[in-house]
Amino acid sequence: MKEVIxxxxxxxxxxxxxxxxxxxxxxxxxxxxxxDYFKDEYRRNEALKPLLLSGKKDEFDVKINVRGGGxxxxxxxxxxxVARALVEIDEEIRLLFRKDRxxxxxxxxxxxxxYGQKKARKRFQFSKR
Numbered sequence: 001m002k003e004v005i006x007x008x009x010x011x012x013x014x015x016x017x018x019x020x021x022x023x024x025x026x027x028x029x030x031x032x033x034x035x036d037y038f039k040d041e042y043r044r045n046e047a048l049k050p051l052l053l054s055g056k057k058d059e060f061d062v063k064i065n066v067r068g069g070g071x072x073x074x075x076x077x078x079x080x081x082v083a084r085a086l087v088e089i090d091e092e093i094r095l096l097f098r099k100d101r102x103x104x105x106x107x108x109x110x111x112x113x114x115y116g117q118k119k120a121r122k123r124f125q126f127s128k129r
Contacts, residue, residue, distance in 0.1 A: 018085050
């Protein structure tokens, strides 16, 4: 087995790079403990779902660099990157992750604003007279 396994995950405009090193289960995001970076439990659980599902939370130290987007997109990017890294280690958990759609890149992006309109789809108020 390789010493360090790295993988990339993306979601919206966020990009996460994950480095898995055999260790005791320490998770750091942008040099902060995961509890300090993802303050609400929902985002933290979303980001670390692959580790919890595979039961390998205490086997690896996880170092994550994430940038771009907001906190929700970053959590999704981290989740995809962690899942990809774990599949690199153990091919058998691929089916488990597939079932929960953890290996699927979410393609949804923000629709661009169009000229002559207030937002992407919202128009300015129409006046007949």
